[in-house]
Every structure is written in C-alpha cells, then in structure tokens.
Amino acid sequence: MTSSAGILARLLPPLRPEWRRIVGSYLIATTSLCALAAIAVLTALGVGGAVVHGTWPPAVWWFALGGLVLLRTFLTWREMDVSHALAYRVLARLRMALFDAYSRSVPGRRREHSGRAASVAMTDIEKLEFFYAHTVAQIGAAFTLFVGALVCAFLVMPVAAVVMLAGAVAVALTVWAGAGPSRRIGAREQQEREEQSERLVDALGALREILAFGLQSRVVREAVDGTRRSARVTRRREVIAQLVDGTRELILTAVVIGVIAVSLLDGSVDGAVDAGRAALLPAVIALAVAGVAAVADAAHTVSELHPLITSADRVGAGLHRPPVVAPVDRPLPLPPGPLGVRFERVAFSYDDRSEVLRGWSIDVDPGEHIALAGPSGAGKSTVIALAARLWDPAAGTIALVDAAGVAYPLGRIRDEDLRRTVAVVEQDARLFHGTVRDNLVRGVGARTDEQLREALTRVGADDWITLDDELGEHGVRLSGGQRARLALARALCREPRVLIVDEITASLDTESERIISDVLEGFDGTVIAASHRRETLGRFGRVVGVERGGQANDGGGYSRSTPVTVTTA
Structure with a gap:
C-alpha cells in the first residue's frame, strides 16, 4: 500500500x-x-x-x-x-x-x-x-x-x-x-x-x-x-x-x-x-x-x-489516469482547402469488452456528405468519437485527407489545429450555464454579434431566442429540438472544414429535423452524420451501414468500402 x-x-x-x-x-x-x-x-x-x-x-x-x-x-x-x-x-x-x-x-x-x-x-x-x-x-x-x-x-x-x-x-x-x-x-x-x-x-x-x-x-x-x-x-x-x-x-x-x-x-x-x-x-x-x-x-x-x-x-x-489519446509526436501542419476523412482497418473496444469495431475501413472524400446507419450498439457513435479523436483506435489509422489524396493521421495533428478543423455535435450535447452568446463563442475566439446571429438564423433559432437570453444549467429551459439547434449553431461558429454529427435529430419533431437536415445539406465542407431516422438518412447521397462487429456494408446503393493506403506528409 x-x-x-x-x-x-x-x-x-x-x-x-x-x-x-x-x-x-x-x-x-x-x-x-x-x-x-x-x-x-x-x-x-x-x-x-x-x-x-x-x-x-x-x-x-x-x-x-x-x-x-x-x-x-x-x-x-x-x-x-x-x-x-x-x-x-x-x-x-x-x-x-x-x-x-x-x-x-x-x-x-x-x-x-x-x-x-x-x-x-x-x-x-x-x-x-x-x-x-x-x-x-x-x-x-x-x-x-x-x-x-x-x-x-x-x-x-x-x-x-x-x-x-x-x-x-x-x-x-x-x-x-x-x-x-x-x-x-x-x-x-x-x-x-x-x-x-x-x-x-x-x-x-x-x-x-x-x-x-x-x-x-x-x-x-x-x-x-x-x-x-x-x-x-x-x-x-x-x-x-x-x-x-x-x-x-x-x-x-x-x-x-x-x-x-x-x-x-x-x-x-x-x-x-x-x-x-x-x-x-x-x-x-x-x-x-x-x-x-x-x-x-x-x-x-x-x-x-x-x-x-x-x-x-x-x-x-x-x-495519473492512462490517456486514451497519445501525445502528438512530430506534428504535421494541415493544408488549406477541403479535407476528407479516411479510416484504415480501425479496431476499437471499451475497456475489457469485445471489439466494437474490427478492421473498419472507409474513405470520405473532401466535401462529401455521408450518413452512418445501423442498429443501436453497432458502433456509429464510436466512429464519430474516433473521427473527432476523442479516443485513439486500438489498431489501424484515422487521417484527414486533402484533395490531392495526401493523408494527415490524427495522431500527427496538434490538438488546437484539429479542434479548429473538426467540429462535433453529439446526441446529448451539453449547453453551458450562461447566455446564448456565452455558449456560441466557447472555444472559437472573437466573433461579432452579427456572426453569432447569422449562426442562429441558419439553424432557425433567431425567432425564438436572443444572444442575451439565459439558458440555465444544461439549457434546461429549452426543448430537445431547441438544444440540438443551438448545439449545431455553436459548432457552425467554429467554421470547421469537417462537421461530425451524432444522432442529433433523434426524438425531434418533424420541423426541427427538417431544419437541421437543411443545415447539414447546405454545409460547405465534409459531413459525417450518424442517424437511425429514415428522413435524415434520405437527405444524404451516400449511406454507410455499420454492422455489429464493426464492418461497413451497403446501406444504400454503394459498394462495400475497401481498405486504402494511408500516406503521410
């Protein structure tokens, strides 16, 4: 002892x-x-x-x-x-x-x-x-x-x-x-x-x-x-x-x-x-x-x-907790322009449980919008978390890819660069205690009120809330659809090149789902969205099915994703 x-x-x-x-x-x-x-x-x-x-x-x-x-x-x-x-x-x-x-x-x-x-x-x-x-x-x-x-x-x-x-x-x-x-x-x-x-x-x-x-x-x-x-x-x-x-x-x-x-x-x-x-x-x-x-x-x-x-x-x-993401060694600068995401034979498990993903490979081209579909527990949220490097995979590589096909592994990207490039909106995204303005500017640096109001307008929130409104703890005074819209507006304020969304239309009314789907469809960048709702999935040209055990399959008129070679700069 x-x-x-x-x-x-x-x-x-x-x-x-x-x-x-x-x-x-x-x-x-x-x-x-x-x-x-x-x-x-x-x-x-x-x-x-x-x-x-x-x-x-x-x-x-x-x-x-x-x-x-x-x-x-x-x-x-x-x-x-x-x-x-x-x-x-x-x-x-x-x-x-x-x-x-x-x-x-x-x-x-x-x-x-x-x-x-x-x-x-x-x-x-x-x-x-x-x-x-x-x-x-x-x-x-x-x-x-x-x-x-x-x-x-x-x-x-x-x-x-x-x-x-x-x-x-x-x-x-x-x-x-x-x-x-x-x-x-x-x-x-x-x-x-x-x-x-x-x-x-x-x-x-x-x-x-x-x-x-x-x-x-x-x-x-x-x-x-x-x-x-x-x-x-x-x-x-x-x-x-x-x-x-x-x-x-x-x-x-x-x-x-x-x-x-x-x-x-x-x-x-x-x-x-x-x-x-x-x-x-x-x-x-x-x-x-x-x-x-x-x-x-x-x-x-x-x-x-x-x-x-x-x-x-x-x-x-x-x-002294063991880290789930390794320190960045020999960081690579990210290039300008659109970026895609590449998974190369990725494996992952939670603690000592069985693997959620095993040999999972897929390419998301720069600017492409794809949806992840599959039953609960198949690993959709895990793919989202790995793409945002909240965790590191147990095996395989995840990288951002530019238009020329050059890959930048997430483990080689400085955290501040990655957070400016990739924005994540989770299903249970938390809003902070304070005003709408306080929440929108979290971690994004200086933004004018006009820019913040534009983000609210894009998600259809400008007619029911203002920048100075208090949200309460976790946005308790808001409905689920309203919290989802503000969380999406907060991500848009970061001006990311890759937007990752996890089930934010789940349990929402039809109008809220339509507004959020419109925003995702009009986003000028790469979008990866996990969802189980047919209405949301129908707005994407490519749907990747995630099976239990971590394989990708044909979720809607596409061929199974095949392994790709990851290059480094």
Missing part, C-alpha cells in the same frame, strides 16, 4: 511552479512560531529573575519583548495573507492538471460516474488546497522550532533536553497508535460522502423524472439516511481524535513536571537550589513547553490528515 507521504507527494509535480511561494510560506510560519516561543521564554526569564532577585528586567528586555510582539503580530497577518493567496493558486493548479488529465482520458469510455468526477474536482481538491498552502508550512515550522528549542535546552540544561526529547518521542508515538483506526474511519467517511455526492448528482440530473414519478420523498429519505451515516462515521473519527489529543496533553503535562523535577535534582546542593538556576528554570520550562507543544500540534495535524489522504489518493488517481 502506498504510504501517506507517497500519496501526498504524487500531487507535487503540478505544484512545481509554486515551490518558491510554498518555501516562502514555510519561512514566514517558522519565523512567526519562533517569535511566539521567544516571547514565552523571554517573559518567563523576566518573571523568574524578578521573583528570585527582586529586580525589574532591564530596558533591553522590554524593548526586545515589545519588538517580538510587534513582529509576531505582523507575521500572523502576513502568514494568513500569503497562505490564502497561495491556496487559490494551488486550487487552480490542481484543477487545471485534473481537467488536463480528463481531456486525455475521457471518463465515459471507462463507465465512470460523473458524480465521482465532480466530487474529486470540487470537494477533494478544495480539501487539499489549504494543506499545500498552509498546513505543510505549519508542520515544517513546528519541527524546526522543536529542533531549535532542543538545541537551546541542551546548551542551557542538558537534563531538561533529555526530558524534552522523550516527550517528543512519546507524542510522535500517539500518531502511530491512532493512524490505523483513523485511516480506516477516514476512508469510510470519504466513501459515504462520495456515495452521497453520486446520489445528489443523479437526483439533480433526473429532476423531471423524479417529479413525474413522485419519487421526491424517496430521494429525500435516501439523502437524509446518507447524511446520518456520514455523521456517525465522523463522530467516531472525532472520538478517536479526542482520545489521542487527551493523551498528548497528559504527555505535555508530564514534560513540564519532568523538567522541574530533573532541574531541581540536578541543581540541588545539600537540599538548596542555586539561585541562578532557580531564576532560569521558568525560561527552560517555557522552552520545553514550546518545543514539545509544537510537536504535539504537528502530531494533531498529522492525525487529522487521514480523510485528506483519501482525497489526495483520489486526486492522484485522476491526475
């Missing part, structure tokens, strides 16, 4: 650009903690001298104490300011790295739950941001202070340093003793919250169905039961934490008593205690308390990290 330190270390590479700020946060925290310890020691030294010798501390003592108080005040403010700023940067770095990992490894291929992915991206990373921005610095500062206090105690009163070291070891052992139960309960707590997140995502995504079938009370009951289970697990974890913290308090008390005892025994002569040692004793006690208390605070923090370790493990797993 990977150690806790190893799990947390897996997340460090994305945070490498922030290492200077993390080190700076550690230095500020260490200076602040040392200033607090110095205030305690200096105060004890002054009070001890006043009690034993009956004299007030000298002026330099007052100036030093006042300066340390001011320094501690400033550093406390500065430490929180730096930590919060760094926390936002850590949050952004981890989320960018996670989203980048997901862009290379589409979750849908691995049949993952979107609620789990959302929980990792939001809840888990939010737990981790302050750990790397603040907690790491606090733990490092605590151990730095302990080492400094131990050295000072050894120079002044070696026997007190021995007691300090023994107390610190005992405190560290409490972390080891509580690690097993805390980690098991922390993992269980995280699992309960994860399952609750999945339930809520499902409920919110199926809100209409829940209302239609009268399932409100059941959803609420399941949510309440899940919350109660999570609360019970949390209480168990808190009880263990309180027991361990109580043990540390006892150890700290024992250290104080031990320092007093060994100091008196070591410094006694015929039962009398040297006055100088007596005046110094409060300062040594304060130094011992500061050092061991710092270790106790660090141990408490480490004990509370077990739920965090689970979150870090999940984020680390997300960051």
Whole structure:
C-alpha cells in the first residue's frame, strides 16, 4: 500500500511552479512560531529573575519583548495573507492538471460516474488546497522550532533536553497508535460522502423524472439516511481524535513536571537550589513547553490528515489516469482547402469488452456528405468519437485527407489545429450555464454579434431566442429540438472544414429535423452524420451501414468500402 507521504507527494509535480511561494510560506510560519516561543521564554526569564532577585528586567528586555510582539503580530497577518493567496493558486493548479488529465482520458469510455468526477474536482481538491498552502508550512515550522528549542535546552540544561526529547518521542508515538483506526474511519467517511455526492448528482440530473414519478420523498429519505451515516462515521473519527489529543496533553503535562523535577535534582546542593538556576528554570520550562507543544500540534495535524489522504489518493488517481489519446509526436501542419476523412482497418473496444469495431475501413472524400446507419450498439457513435479523436483506435489509422489524396493521421495533428478543423455535435450535447452568446463563442475566439446571429438564423433559432437570453444549467429551459439547434449553431461558429454529427435529430419533431437536415445539406465542407431516422438518412447521397462487429456494408446503393493506403506528409 502506498504510504501517506507517497500519496501526498504524487500531487507535487503540478505544484512545481509554486515551490518558491510554498518555501516562502514555510519561512514566514517558522519565523512567526519562533517569535511566539521567544516571547514565552523571554517573559518567563523576566518573571523568574524578578521573583528570585527582586529586580525589574532591564530596558533591553522590554524593548526586545515589545519588538517580538510587534513582529509576531505582523507575521500572523502576513502568514494568513500569503497562505490564502497561495491556496487559490494551488486550487487552480490542481484543477487545471485534473481537467488536463480528463481531456486525455475521457471518463465515459471507462463507465465512470460523473458524480465521482465532480466530487474529486470540487470537494477533494478544495480539501487539499489549504494543506499545500498552509498546513505543510505549519508542520515544517513546528519541527524546526522543536529542533531549535532542543538545541537551546541542551546548551542551557542538558537534563531538561533529555526530558524534552522523550516527550517528543512519546507524542510522535500517539500518531502511530491512532493512524490505523483513523485511516480506516477516514476512508469510510470519504466513501459515504462520495456515495452521497453520486446520489445528489443523479437526483439533480433526473429532476423531471423524479417529479413525474413522485419519487421526491424517496430521494429525500435516501439523502437524509446518507447524511446520518456520514455523521456517525465522523463522530467516531472525532472520538478517536479526542482520545489521542487527551493523551498528548497528559504527555505535555508530564514534560513540564519532568523538567522541574530533573532541574531541581540536578541543581540541588545539600537540599538548596542555586539561585541562578532557580531564576532560569521558568525560561527552560517555557522552552520545553514550546518545543514539545509544537510537536504535539504537528502530531494533531498529522492525525487529522487521514480523510485528506483519501482525497489526495483520489486526486492522484485522476491526475495519473492512462490517456486514451497519445501525445502528438512530430506534428504535421494541415493544408488549406477541403479535407476528407479516411479510416484504415480501425479496431476499437471499451475497456475489457469485445471489439466494437474490427478492421473498419472507409474513405470520405473532401466535401462529401455521408450518413452512418445501423442498429443501436453497432458502433456509429464510436466512429464519430474516433473521427473527432476523442479516443485513439486500438489498431489501424484515422487521417484527414486533402484533395490531392495526401493523408494527415490524427495522431500527427496538434490538438488546437484539429479542434479548429473538426467540429462535433453529439446526441446529448451539453449547453453551458450562461447566455446564448456565452455558449456560441466557447472555444472559437472573437466573433461579432452579427456572426453569432447569422449562426442562429441558419439553424432557425433567431425567432425564438436572443444572444442575451439565459439558458440555465444544461439549457434546461429549452426543448430537445431547441438544444440540438443551438448545439449545431455553436459548432457552425467554429467554421470547421469537417462537421461530425451524432444522432442529433433523434426524438425531434418533424420541423426541427427538417431544419437541421437543411443545415447539414447546405454545409460547405465534409459531413459525417450518424442517424437511425429514415428522413435524415434520405437527405444524404451516400449511406454507410455499420454492422455489429464493426464492418461497413451497403446501406444504400454503394459498394462495400475497401481498405486504402494511408500516406503521410
């Protein structure tokens, strides 16, 4: 099993650009903690001298104490300011790295739950941001202070340093003793919250169905039961934490008593205690308390990290997902002009399931419009995803082809070039929360309002919606046909040379289907459209049938596609 330190270390590479700020946060925290310890020691030294010798501390003592108080005040403010700023940067770095990992490894291929992915991206990373921005610095500062206090105690009163070291070891052992139960309960707590997140995502995504079938009370009951289970697990974890913290308090008390005892025994002569040692004793006690208390605070923090370790493990797993598309090596620039698509003996399967495509070959000429037909599960949507390079095939080659027949394999095309060239509209295309304008300009750069309105006009949406209309989450206020038209308009705004469409006319009314079919028919470029509706298929001059097992067949007056040779530039 990977150690806790190893799990947390897996997340460090994305945070490498922030290492200077993390080190700076550690230095500020260490200076602040040392200033607090110095205030305690200096105060004890002054009070001890006043009690034993009956004299007030000298002026330099007052100036030093006042300066340390001011320094501690400033550093406390500065430490929180730096930590919060760094926390936002850590949050952004981890989320960018996670989203980048997901862009290379589409979750849908691995049949993952979107609620789990959302929980990792939001809840888990939010737990981790302050750990790397603040907690790491606090733990490092605590151990730095302990080492400094131990050295000072050894120079002044070696026997007190021995007691300090023994107390610190005992405190560290409490972390080891509580690690097993805390980690098991922390993992269980995280699992309960994860399952609750999945339930809520499902409920919110199926809100209409829940209302239609009268399932409100059941959803609420399941949510309440899940919350109660999570609360019970949390209480168990808190009880263990309180027991361990109580043990540390006892150890700290024992250290104080031990320092007093060994100091008196070591410094006694015929039962009398040297006055100088007596005046110094409060300062040594304060130094011992500061050092061991710092270790106790660090141990408490480490004990509370077990739920965090689970979150870090999940984020680390997300960051190290195996990619479904390989990095582009020796990229090829795409030529101007129309481009076709070529499949050369392509094979593909989902996870460990049987092959969806096997030896699948077809040529789509530049500017040609073809439709893919076949029963559900035959692989039409898979062909669409492969043509857009959402996934890489297990075998074979997919390439864009220019008018001269030169092929440009998708694996040799930079992602930004491919996305500008190929636009995809899926059956369940998601609209983003925001205005129509916000959705149309996603990823396309600058577009004028006139260009955006022209796209709305092309899909017949200009008479029922405006650029400033709010869509709601996933376009919830729109019908299925309206969402399909806006998704198609968004793709047209990219001005692609290849337009790939997956079943967007499915379950639409006749008017919406006609409008979308008109747009596809009039598109000046290559079109690949998957559909099972005869009305849509009838608008294409060439229909490619996709059989189960991945072969292409005669779907409407054409010969079976034959393998072709792929050339590279």
